[in-house]
Amino acid sequence: MLAEIITIGDEILIGQIVDTNSAWMAKQLNLIGVSVKQITSVSDDEAHILSSLAQAEERADLILITGGLGPTKDDITKKTLAKYFGMGFRSDAGALEMVTSIFKKYNRPLIDINIQQADVPDGCEVIVNKNGTAPCMWFEQNDKIFVSMPGVPFEMMYLMDDEILPRIKSRFTLPSIVHKTILTANIGESFLAKEIEEIEDILPDHIKLAYLPKLGQVRLRLSAKGTDDTTLNQEVEVYAKQIISKIQKFVVVDEDVPFEKAILNIMKDRGVTLSTAESCTGGYIAHLITQHPGCSSVYWGGAVAYAYALKESILGVQESTLNQFGAVSEETVKEMAEGAIKHFKTDYAIAVSGIAGPDGGTDDKPVGTVWIAISNKNKTVAKVFTFSNKRIQNIERSAASALTMLLNLLKEDGLKE
């Protein structure tokens, strides 16, 4: 079964927002065995929406549409869908009740344009949106299904989880799609490819191998398509095992988890704790870690020590070190990591201090210079990196490098045990 996703909204095409909905929907659809054929973003323009709907209807069985359902005049998705299906409008009692109750809950008066949110094309089935005022609409035509959902991510997510995915699962016999991911670090894409060339060459046609490089890590993804999950899983496991045994020392974990989550899992298994002392990454490493449920058994917290004063007061960096070597130096970053171990009483600590840019560089420490230190209770490892002149990139790469250094120290400590 093939699906397409159409996201509607000028804000996507002028680049004001990043379309995160599509990736989330695609992931959920793949998990139940629906392949996504295409993702299309179009503007709030009637003619263009109509032609996208027609093209998607030709290619796919299921068309999921998000966006353009707000109460304001720039949103035309509902009107355009009515035109596409040749339908008139009716007010939907369930949708009106939901709109009314939401406004009551927030103690706000109900005005005309909110009431109009409950008007829907008269041939669609309404699926009540419990988290917002725009109803979800389900259309069928020529054996194709069209679902229109609001573009607000959490409203769309609830509708997908609670309503749309269960309906699709119960109505269709879906093929099995099995993915298996192997997360690697400390090796580049082309070297990995060379290492596992012979295994890749003998993969059967229904199993594909993809390389997904990102910030010093490469994910290898085996994808198999067939009729039976169990068989596919067994097949994929055979190839995964061959690959893993070939590149053992680069493998972080053989599941599709974010890098920091893989590290958290290793630390949780060992019963060790972590703290952070961040300057130029400004809380980004802490944020990466604390995105994950259950992180609190490993991660105790840390400091975002932007100002000199906080490096001294929270982390106990010596004033003389800062004055003599500067904030971006091996000496300072080591004191930051060791200070975190001491003051936050954790088994491991990450410290980062650098010049994220775009300003603040000097001749001997240009923008992109980043010192990273990792400590356990006995040892501190420090390393300097020279990244780019782009701030966000430098923050992300610093975080990835710090996590790789932490992984390497954990591996080293693991060998000793």
Add this chain to the structure above:
Amino acid sequence: MLAEIITIGDEILIGQIVDTNSAWMAKQLNLIGVSVKQITSVSDDEAHILSSLAQAEERADLILITGGLGPTKDDITKKTLAKYFGMGFRSDAGALEMVTSIFKKYNRPLIDINIQQADVPDGCEVIVNKNGTAPCMWFEQNDKIFVSMPGVPFEMMYLMDDEILPRIKSRFTLPSIVHKTILTANIGESFLAKEIEEIEDILPDHIKLAYLPKLGQVRLRLSAKGTDDTTLNQEVEVYAKQIISKIQKFVVVDEDVPFEKAILNIMKDRGVTLSTAESCTGGYIAHLITQHPGCSSVYWGGAVAYAYALKESILGVQESTLNQFGAVSEETVKEMAEGAIKHFKTDYAIAVSGIAGPDGGTDDKPVGTVWIAISNKNKTVAKVFTFSNKRIQNIERSAASALTMLLNLLKEDGLKE
């Protein structure tokens, strides 16, 4: 001039990565007056790539393609482009030199599949990619331009900034597109729409108004299209002024900056400083702030106090407060904010403590319960929120609410001056 963006890669269609490239490219194109008609994501599948190219060629003058240029077997963009344009292959000297020098720099042996990175369709112009091994390729056919770039974001960004955008600007006479954004807070989309209804009704056809709601803020965007920037800017300013005077008290700033950046600017203008004390947001607020260059003149840093011990040791929260009221309580969050003011010596502080979930809730403090406190040197304001059961959402909403509370205290303090 119309452009389309085609992003190629199975990883997008199975939802493994979010396509952030398209939004960035769309933004840059709009800034130089190129409208993006459609963004299309397709898989690493020859037939599908070919049909997407053909459809885009029908609709647009400029087709920007990213992805599928890696050295490994799953990447087929280059081969497919050669087929589309009916071209053979040649090895490009400049591209080969770049590949060689990159491998030399990292002290790695050059293997066959890396050398093949320099093979290109023989009718394209090669634009050397200084940041990676995949060359950028420029094709022309039937007065349409096709540019193929690597999908690695920073490689694509450099190529766009340094090569592609300058070429497009010098070659075409582009229409003017002017956007003006008004950032509002503390009011919902439909109420805003009602407030400015009369202004919206008299907008001329070439000026559009869009409402972009996000986490308690709404951005109003006026977009004008014409032939002359100066005239458009003047026109847009007239309507923007009318709107602003109508909704004065909800306006944060009349430019398109992230919410936290608008707050940083207000604080910088007043010469006041900020620190953070985060529990459930885990460094996310610090990260939002420190994304922005120049933040260090306002933001001094803060604590990510996940464990009880760190709330006490870094922030000076009383053990008795934690024991009596718990970490997620008005008392604790106030002590966190006041502790930040005291220990980090800043003028303002944000503190957040909540249950981000999915686990850890109780009957009287369900998942999604979040206490937020904002302090200046004389006053602490605290408020409790009940968000959802989704962790990432709770983190994002907590941050947005904390920033709104900070803005409101800054406004209150501003009135007193």
